[in-house]
Amino acid sequence: MKAIETKNLTKIYGGHLKAVDALNLTIDEGEIYGLAGPNGAGKTTTINMLVTRITPTSGTAIVGGFDITKNSIDVRRLIGVVPQDFTADEDLTGRENMMMVSQFYDVPKAKAQETCNSLLKLVNLEEAADRLVRTYSGGMRKRLELIIGLIHEPKILFLDEPTLGLDVQTRTQMWNYVKEIQSRLNVTIILTSHYLEEIDELAGRVSIIDHGKVLITGTPAELKESLKGDIINLTLSDQKGADLMKTAPDALEVTDSGPNAVRIKVISADESLPKIINFISQHELSTVKLTVQKPTLDEVFLEYTGRSIRDEEGEDTRKMAMNMRRARQ
Amino acid sequence: MSGLWPLTVRELKKWVRNPTFLLTGLIQPIFWIALFGSAFDITRFFPQASSAILDGAPNYITYIVGGVLTTMGLFTAMFAGTQIIFDRRLGPMGRFLSSPIRRSSIVFSKILSSVIRIMPQVVILVVAAYLIPNGLEFPNGFTILDVLVLVTAIILVAFIFSSIFSVIATRMTNMQSIFGIVNMVNLPLMFMSFAMFSSQMMAPWLANIAQYNPVSWSAESIRMVIINGSLTASQWGQVGEWLGALAALAAALLLLTAYLVEKEIRD
Numbered sequence: 001m002k003a004i005e006t007k008n009l010t011k012i013y014g015g016h017l018k019a020v021d022a023l024n025l026t027i028d029e030g031e032i033y034g035l036a037g038p039n040g041a042g043k044t045t046t047i048n049m050l051v052t053r054i055t056p057t058s059g060t061a062i063v064g065g066f067d068i069t070k071n072s073i074d075v076r077r078l079i080g081v082v083p084q085d086f087t088a089d090e091d092l093t094g095r096e097n098m099m100m101v102s103q104f105y106d107v108p109k110a111k112a113q114e115t116c117n118s119l120l121k122l123v124n125l126e127e128a129a130d131r132l133v134r135t136y137s138g139g140m141r142k143r144l145e146l147i148i149g150l151i152h153e154p155k156i157l158f159l160d161e162p163t164l165g166l167d168v169q170t171r172t173q174m175w176n177y178v179k180e181i182q183s184r185l186n187v188t189i190i191l192t193s194h195y196l197e198e199i200d201e202l203a204g205r206v207s208i209i210d211h212g213k214v215l216i217t218g219t220p221a222e223l224k225e226s227l228k229g230d231i232i233n234l235t236l237s238d239q240k241g242a243d244l245m246k247t248a249p250d251a252l253e254v255t256d257s258g259p260n261a262v263r264i265k266v267i268s269a270d271e272s273l274p275k276i277i278n279f280i281s282q283h284e285l286s287t288v289k290l291t292v293q294k295p296t297l298d299e300v301f302l303e304y305t306g307r308s309i310r311d312e313e314g315e316d317t318r319k320m321a322m323n324m325r326r327a328r329q
Numbered sequence: 330m331s332g333l334w335p336l337t338v339r340e341l342k343k344w345v346r347n348p349t350f351l352l353t354g355l356i357q358p359i360f361w362i363a364l365f366g367s368a369f370d371i372t373r374f375f376p377q378a379s380s381a382i383l384d385g386a387p388n389y390i391t392y393i394v395g396g397v398l399t400t401m402g403l404f405t406a407m408f409a410g411t412q413i414i415f416d417r418r419l420g421p422m423g424r425f426l427s428s429p430i431r432r433s434s435i436v437f438s439k440i441l442s443s444v445i446r447i448m449p450q451v452v453i454l455v456v457a458a459y460l461i462p463n464g465l466e467f468p469n470g471f472t473i474l475d476v477l478v479l480v481t482a483i484i485l486v487a488f489i490f491s492s493i494f495s496v497i498a499t500r501m502t503n504m505q506s507i508f509g510i511v512n513m514v515n516l517p518l519m520f521m522s523f524a525m526f527s528s529q530m531m532a533p534w535l536a537n538i539a540q541y542n543p544v545s546w547s548a549e550s551i552r553m554v555i556i557n558g559s560l561t562a563s564q565w566g567q568v569g570e571w572l573g574a575l576a577a578l579a580a581a582l583l584l585l586t587a588y589l590v591e592k593e594i595r596d
Binding site (some may be wrong): 051052053073076077079081083085086087088089090091092096100101103104105106148 | 331334346
């Protein structure tokens with residue numbers, strides 16, 4: 001069964017600004033699905049429509065079997081949302097926040113207490129559970145947001161930039177929590193992130209969105225393969241050998257990359273590397289260094305959107321810093 | 330209504346956990362009755378006519394207790410909306426809106442919690458008014474029915490003004506704007522009513538306006554039961570009219586609030 005299916009989902013603001021343009025997505029039950037795209041691509045507007053925060057201008061979306069416009073309350077009962085911004089009340093404790101949200105979903109008290117304890121344990125927040133949220137660090141708040149979204153055991157979880165503004169160590173920790181949650185609770189997760197390595201690490205499939213449209217969908221591996229170009233970096237003992245490599249088999253493009261070094265672009269390094277090694281031994285060349293570079297999702301993103309996602313990050317980090325400041329005031 | 334009670338409990342927890350907010354709210358009634366009782370007591374200038382000016386009240390404090398209680402309820406209720414703006418700016422609103430609770434329960438929790446917060450203030454104010462020299466007297470006794478009139482009037486005033494200001498807040502993103510509106514209307518609402526002065530002490534045009542002010546209806550109802558104790562049938566008729574008008578207005582505003590908020594609450 002499909003967890004989410006959108007048909008020509010469209011959102012137009014002010015009669016002319018097309019934030020989402022006839023978007024078609026199909027997300028299977030139990031998968032982690034990544035949505036990547038530059039700022040203003042339509043990711044958050046798409047998510048906001050799917051979680052019934054805003055109504056579409058046209059098109060439809062079925063979330064967990066319910067129409068987002070006709071059965072918005074049923075959709076909200078079924079989904080969990082972990083928004084980009086902090087939503088926990090800092091004048092309450094972590095546990096109080098969770099129990100309050102459980103009441104929004106009419107979870108019986110005993111059941112809510114049990115789920116609350118197991119989720120707090122899952123993300124290592126047991127000791128801090130009865131402290132006011134205002135005393136939490138940024139990483140602890142993010143972990144709390146993650147489990148608040150799970151207190152009613154939703155079938156579908158929307159994770160909007162779950163690690164934005166976190167340090168590398170905490171981010172890796174969050175990834176482990178997300179994987180654990182997905183495998184333990186068998187929840188469908190829709191993940192938006194600016195960190196493409198995060199989508200690469202977590203998502204089974206990913207759609208790259210720009211100008212409100214899906215540009216490409218596939219597994220991270222498929223998307224990377226779609227670029228048709230692995231890079232083999234080779235440094236030889238002399239320039240003569242480096243020049244000879246320009247006639248290497250399977251080479252789509254060979255460029256000089258330094259003294260005695262070449263950069264060979266091939267369709268698939270896995271297939272071409274043995275041939276290139278044979279070529280080197282046939283010509284009795286002496287190699288100093290050989291590395292293989294597979295394309296990353298960053299390169300896929302650049303290829304399809306014409307922009308590097310790194311350009312987008314500066315703005316988001318500023319936004320995060322502002323949120324943190326606002327939360328502390 | 331799913332969400333109303335947990336959200337109301339949240340508001341009350343935040344109130345109790347903020348010592349400044351809690352203490353100032355509890356001390357405020359003492360200041361009000363002591364200062365207003367002295368500052369506005371114009372019967373000092375007309376000692377002979379004081380009973381007539383004060384509708385038969387033995388002293389000015391007894392006369393204004395109903396007005397001060399109502400005004401205090403009014404001021405507390407007006408600020409109910411500010412929490413909506415805080416929730417929007419600090420993030421919790423996003424959580425509420427993506428959950429299956431009714432949009433209106435977000436606003437009603439602010440209204441209900443402000444009504445609850447007013448109650449201890451009412452008790453403190455009545456006790457303070459009773460204890461200060463030349464203070465509150467019950468010349469004709471005070472029955473449980475009178476207590477009910479007092480509490481009902483204040484609750485209805487609180488519902489009326491917290492509804493109005495909560496709906497305004499749902500359409501605002503700026504805290505300064507809501508404070509500006511509160512500051513613009515609070516004193517006119519108080520002085521264009523019979524909260525502090527009887528109609529004989531006012532310019533006729535002002536008394537004309539004041540009779541349509543819900544603050545007057547509440548102040549007059551409370552005053553009537555405090556001064557008269559056990560009411561006559563015609564006095565009950567008058568109190569019933571005032572409370573009926575307050576109840577009708579409160580019900581209409583609560584329904585309008587529910588309609589407007591379900592229709593649109595800004596994130």
